[in-house]
Amino acid sequence: MTNPSLPLALSAEVRAALEAGLPVVALESTIITHGMPYPQNLEAARAVEAEIRAAGATPATIAVMGGQIMVGLEDAALDALAQTPGALKLSRADLAACLVSGRTGATTVAATMICAELAGIEVFATGGIGGVHRGAELSFDISADLRELAHSRVTVVAAGAKAILDLPKTLEVLETLGVPVIAVGQDEFPAFWSRASGLPAPLRMDSAAEIAAAHRMRGLIGLPGGQLVANPVPAGDEIPLAEIMPAVEVALAEAAAQGIAAKAVTPFLLDRIFALTDGRSLTANIALVRNNARLAAAIAIELASAEK
Amino acid sequence: MTNPSLPLALSAEVRAALEAGLPVVALESTIITHGMPYPQNLEAARAVEAEIRAAGATPATIAVMGGQIMVGLEDAALDALAQTPGALKLSRADLAACLVSGRTGATTVAATMICAELAGIEVFATGGIGGVHRGAELSFDISADLRELAHSRVTVVAAGAKAILDLPKTLEVLETLGVPVIAVGQDEFPAFWSRASGLPAPLRMDSAAEIAAAHRMRGLIGLPGGQLVANPVPAGDEIPLAEIMPAVEVALAEAAAQGIAAKAVTPFLLDRIFALTDGRSLTANIALVRNNARLAAAIAIELASAEK
Amino acid sequence: MTNPSLPLALSAEVRAALEAGLPVVALESTIITHGMPYPQNLEAARAVEAEIRAAGATPATIAVMGGQIMVGLEDAALDALAQTPGALKLSRADLAACLVSGRTGATTVAATMICAELAGIEVFATGGIGGVHRGAELSFDISADLRELAHSRVTVVAAGAKAILDLPKTLEVLETLGVPVIAVGQDEFPAFWSRASGLPAPLRMDSAAEIAAAHRMRGLIGLPGGQLVANPVPAGDEIPLAEIMPAVEVALAEAAAQGIAAKAVTPFLLDRIFALTDGRSLTANIALVRNNARLAAAIAIELASAEK
């Protein structure tokens, strides 16, 4: 199924599932190394994997360790990754360099898509994607995740993009890149912690079967790239837009006042929003990732059944 | 010639022409569904097809209907499309979703290029291409047509881009993307309704044979993407720059004053320019599309004769 | 090794080296036609070729002449090119058109990468790459070199990018495009005439072997595009940032005051910086290209030895 000379180490479970044509869902690992402290990160990662198994699919958490792309982390490897403080945060630009260095790296959305496609996995669940940063009209700071969606053939289930980004510009760039952006069950593009963003989604679909059919059709007509499935956070876990936006604005003002710049901005904002929402931002984050894992499993099941 | 499992329905005429290696010219369909009211849109579409036939090539109007990419519309299908008020306006991002939904969609420049390449058609005639919108330095609103020219191997004959766009930025983006921009018979990039734009074109060619040779050379050296052939509106039909620009400025000022935003801007501007020019903008539009159809047919004939 | 119908004319020396699997380094030619007056340009080109030979690799200077991509210029061809005042400056957009026209064209970084990949050459030495121009937030003027690094599988050894460009934006665009940017032997991205830029480089490597291994790994995992190897100018030849930046600022102010615009800006700035540094900018330029040629040869030797 995959080129044996590739530096690709599939777990026994993932290999068996892929060889049998069973549904597999890829998972990224920066949420483990850069998203939460230990041991909450490990617990969350295991909870997300459990959701996928409960839904009838096989989870494949992806990371780079020891010069190999690990696809599916055994328990010990997941635990080790969760305790690697200096893990790199890998994107398209530095994935190969990390492989040759032998260092440990966690995969962002972009790098996870690349590795999933190499392994033959077509669906991937995450929290939110990177996007166009606020102020990008001057900084040109735009996540490589957007362009990856135009290149790697993986359908990515996310809860939209965080409201700390510039969402209107993010949607424009996705349109320019020809990436399908599909809101699930509503007409509005969701904004990670909130179900609403005030912005219409370019496409709406209401079932995993429809999303899987559109994924297959893109492949059939030869279009590279995947789909961004924007799955709203469950209503019971959301922080409504009217509540989260003031926290975002306060955090942005603090970052500006304290001269926080460049790559330090996003972690600073997320920390402040965590504090300003009394931790609700993290609760919502975990809930939405689990929710995305369930939908991704349903899409993977549709894809696997259609291939038979 | 094409993969039989593709959702591609070639008309008998187009299939016969392609199988015989005869010249074929693709045509887009948003000009039919979103460009003019019925029945003028149908008359204009038939006139453009007639130009191509008169020039010795076969027209292939492209649209999505009933889950198929139609390449070449029989008379009844063209008439039905011309009377479908809710037709989608398809680009790279939503072409596959429309195919699986079974809805009717008209193809923009980007989607027409994708479908033409799938069908094995190398030349496509249209009016103007999408580009960088005015204010894109803040809105990031850039048409997917530009990037498509860097990806799909189709030579697109247009009369430049409308002066309601930001033409200097449009030319910069095309240069960054590595797209050949070829003015025909003059050194200046044409501006749709006007032969002049005040901007030099990166390349100039004076014959269909030269354009066809450059198209073949790009394929030979392995470059993806097509060429933008910028063919000036015939002198007798143009609205000179000095006359059209005041109308554009008035329309832009009205849009700003009335708070017209996002996807509503372009239709508003075109309506106002139609009124402000006493309908001359539409007359010029039809004339330039017919003129582009003639040149596209000549290029297709050169390509077909070289392949023998 | 290469398709015989390609318009590709390899010199006897380059052909023999490629067929034997020996190390070859591509060189661009705009530095010859647009970088210096005759005969200094010819002397510099020969000196760079001599560095590559002395290091144990074969130089392959690339240009378009007589409808062919010349890969490796014999002495007479190099001399003729160095005296062709009207040579075109070719990028991705106009390479094919120049080939069909029969005109003489020098290749920029982008076009050299395309031609090197066609010829099967994986390493290329130059001075600096194009980047995001100052003011690009309004002009959208971004060199096609950046996107080429994401598409053509060639490792490019440069001394960074000139400080007349917007270096922070250039690094952001490279990150967005997924291009590895590797500083050699230091943590900072170098700025052409200066070893320092004040900007951290995304990656650092300290040996040709490491750079070659990362190049091979990108190919192995299926990523298109190359790597930007940012090799600092030798310390003895540099113009420190504190000395060059005032000259850059003076030149920029003069350009603004004299209304220099568009494609005239870069040559104007380089001329003024030459005068303002009493010619040291040219001395540094020649030294850094020779330095890059040596490193490129070492990388090519690593790649050739690994393929055996």
Ligand SMILES: [Mn+2]
């Ligand atoms: Mn960034």
Ligand SMILES: [Mn+2]
């Ligand atoms: Mn748009």
Ligand SMILES: [Mn+2]
């Ligand atoms: Mn430029």
